[in-house]
Amino acid sequence: MTGTIKHHLTDDLLMAYSAGTLPEAFNLVVATHISMCDECRARLASFDAVGGEVMAGVETVELAENSLTAVMEKIQAGAGISIDKPKSVRAPDSIFPMPLQEYVSGDLDAVKWRMVGGGVSQAILNTSKDATVRLLKIPAGTAVPDHGHRGTELTLVLQGAFKDETDRFGAGDIEVANEDLHHTPVAEQGEDCICLAASDAPLRFNGILPRIAQRFVGI
Amino acid sequence: MLTTTDPSATPEIAGLAAKAARARKIVGVMKAESVTANETSKRLAWVAQMTAVRDAKDTDAFAELFAYFGPRVKSFLMKSGASPDLAEECTQDVMVTIWNKSHMFDPAKASVSTWIFTIARNRRIDHLRKQRRVEPEDLPWGPEAEAPQEDIMALQQETELLGKAIAELPDKQRVLIEKAYYGELSHSEIAAETGLPLGTIKSRIRLALDRLRHAIG
Numbered sequence: 001m002t003g004t005i006k007h008h009l010t011d012d013l014l015m016a017y018s019a020g021t022l023p024e025a026f027n028l029v030v031a032t033h034i035s036m037c038d039e040c041r042a043r044l045a046s047f048d049a050v051g052g053e054v055m056a057g058v059e060t061v062e063l064a065e066n067s068l069t070a071v072m073e074k075i076q077a078g079a080g081i082s083i084d085k086p087k088s089v090r091a092p093d094s095i096f097p098m099p100l101q102e103y104v105s106g107d108l109d110a111v112k113w114r115m116v117g118g119g120v121s122q123a124i125l126n127t128s129k130d131a132t133v134r135l136l137k138i139p140a141g142t143a144v145p146d147h148g149h150r151g152t153e154l155t156l157v158l159q160g161a162f163k164d165e166t167d168r169f170g171a172g173d174i175e176v177a178n179e180d181l182h183h184t185p186v187a188e189q190g191e192d193c194i195c196l197a198a199s200d201a202p203l204r205f206n207g208i209l210p211r212i213a214q215r216f217v218g219i
Numbered sequence: 220m221l222t223t224t225d226p227s228a229t230p231e232i233a234g235l236a237a238k239a240a241r242a243r244k245i246v247g248v249m250k251a252e253s254v255t256a257n258e259t260s261k262r263l264a265w266v267a268q269m270t271a272v273r274d275a276k277d278t279d280a281f282a283e284l285f286a287y288f289g290p291r292v293k294s295f296l297m298k299s300g301a302s303p304d305l306a307e308e309c310t311q312d313v314m315v316t317i318w319n320k321s322h323m324f325d326p327a328k329a330s331v332s333t334w335i336f337t338i339a340r341n342r343r344i345d346h347l348r349k350q351r352r353v354e355p356e357d358l359p360w361g362p363e364a365e366a367p368q369e370d371i372m373a374l375q376q377e378t379e380l381l382g383k384a385i386a387e388l389p390d391k392q393r394v395l396i397e398k399a400y401y402g403e404l405s406h407s408e409i410a411a412e413t414g415l416p417l418g419t420i421k422s423r424i425r426l427a428l429d430r431l432r433h434a435i436g
């Protein structure tokens with residue numbers, strides 16, 4: 001996978017993920033991309049190092065008098081020990097990295113798809129309300145209606161590929177769209193395109209029918 | 220005052236003392252080989268302490284890490300909006316996690332300050348934001364039993380240089396980075412903030428990248 005990825009996470013997304021301030025829906029997309037992309041994994045490590053330096057550089061405050069004793073007592077009482085999870089690595093033929101599998105509660109075959117019109121199916125994943133994230137399945141050769149964005153939209157390709165006015169996005173690629181981008185993504189021929197898409201505001205469709213449909217499907 | 224440095228308090232420590240000595244010796248050798256700035260040797264000392272906690276459940280080494288990082292973790296959490304009481308509770312939680320997860324510490328992949336930061340950040344998300352955060356999946360290969368010493372050394376130096384680069388930024392820029400990590404800037408604020416010296420720290424980060432890529436695989 002790594003080496004074929006052309007479209008990566010932006011610095012501001014990596015910094016916000018490292019700082020821990022992204023909405024949960026964005027966390028999922030970022031963690032899923034990093035699972036597929038060693039380049040961004042390394043860049044995230046650098047941003048974590050920035051966080052480490054910020055933390056190590058703060059002026060100190062006093063701890064409670066018995067702080068260390070309290071910590072040692074908790075340790076010896078076995079506090080916070082959880083049985084180690086088995087290594088979080090997906091099966092070689094799976095297109096769902098483990099963070100995504102946690103939200104789907106399984107692999108691709110566990111997704112409960114719903115048709116949303118135009119042959120496109122979606123499955124909304126359950127996250128906090130400050131942003132939404134969904135799986136999208138776009139049949140090969142099909143277009144998603146022309147739309148704009150009020151906030152930020154992240155689209156990560158898991159299988160297949162799509163093209164829009166800006167470029168081609170294949171498996172592992174992530175498109176970071178903001179308010180300036182109006183686009184009509186079209187799934188490439190050959191294979192259904194499956195994407196993980198997060199948005200912190202509703203999409204804005206440029207057409208009366210998609211706008212009516214939007215009310216019902218909650219895109 | 221503390222019973223925690225008494226070996227009888229932790230029965231397993233006796234059997235592991237030799238291992239601790241070995242861990243310290245390894246880093247001791249590294250220190251001798253690399254006569255560098257004090258700051259880097261401070262970081263290598265943290266690696267030695269963390270390695271001793273990991274390999275030998277060394278409570279003395281843990282107390283030294285606690286004395287340095289505890290007050291900083293608490294301060295960091297207070298700057299992130301925690302009350303002193305919550306920050307204290309959360310800091311204790313972070314320190315317990317450092318002990319419990321010490322087997323995950325890999326000095327060729329993250330310096331001690333970086334590693335502790337990620338634990339403190341995740342605890343902050345649990346305690347303060349009450350949000351769920353997924354982590355990327357693990358790499359298919361695990362930490363190497365004995366990471367190459369030059370990798371450990373190089374990572375400490377890179378981290379040291381990164382810390383210096385941040386410290387030497389103009390006040391206004393440095394404060395913005397700090398605010399981002401205290402959680403005071405949302406993602407869109409980071410994206411819109413033209414004063415954020417991403418370019419400046421990026422040149423430093425770029426240098427660190429090859430090193431990290433090498434460490435990651």
